[in-house]
Amino acid sequence: MSNQHKPPTISFRSSDAERKQIEARILASGMMKKDYFVRSCIYNRISVVGKKETIYPLVQTVNALYLQLLEMQKAFVGYYQNQNPDNLPTSNEITELQTNYNNMLSAIIELLEGAKYLWAGEHHETK
Known part of the structure; x- marks a missing residue:
């Protein structure tokens, strides 16, 4: 246990x-x-007001995911150039990156939808 x-x-x-x-x-x-x-x-649904403190961590996370994706791309390109399978990412690493991307993109889309809703409401009220 x-x-x-x-x-x-x-x-x-x-x-x-x-x-x-x-x-x-x-x-x-x-x-x-x-x-x-x-x-x-x-x-x-959670509505978040876009401000530097809110957006910056999202940008950092997306950038980190992007860097991971670039590393995997380099490994695949290296494999095709050198036929070295030792550097290829594992299936689990690929699946984990895909899950992280899906989760982060879903969260960002939901935040943007909430911001769009807030913006539309504020924009409508000012007319």
């Missing part, structure tokens, strides 16, 4: 009022807490 790894835990702090609201929503949903939190985090 001690050799088994548990998945990482996600936790956060909330005020008493926020906790009571969350608990009420969980009760009303009829779901287990874990399922409610996972679905809330993945599927709820």
Whole structure:
């Protein structure tokens, strides 16, 4: 049993009022807490105002993913030039990079959709 790894835990702090609201929503949903939190985090729309502090970490993450992709490209080009299979990325590395790209791009698209919604609302109100 001690050799088994548990998945990482996600936790956060909330005020008493926020906790009571969350608990009420969980009760009303009829779901287990874990399922409610996972679905809330993945599927709820969050509107984020684009500012330097918000955008810069996204740019850094996308850049890091891009650099990983370039390294894999170099490995494939090197393989075709030198026929050296030792430098090729593993299937797991490719799958992990693909998952990271999909997750990050989905998050960015959702943030942009939220920003578009906010911008449209603000733009409409100023007319």
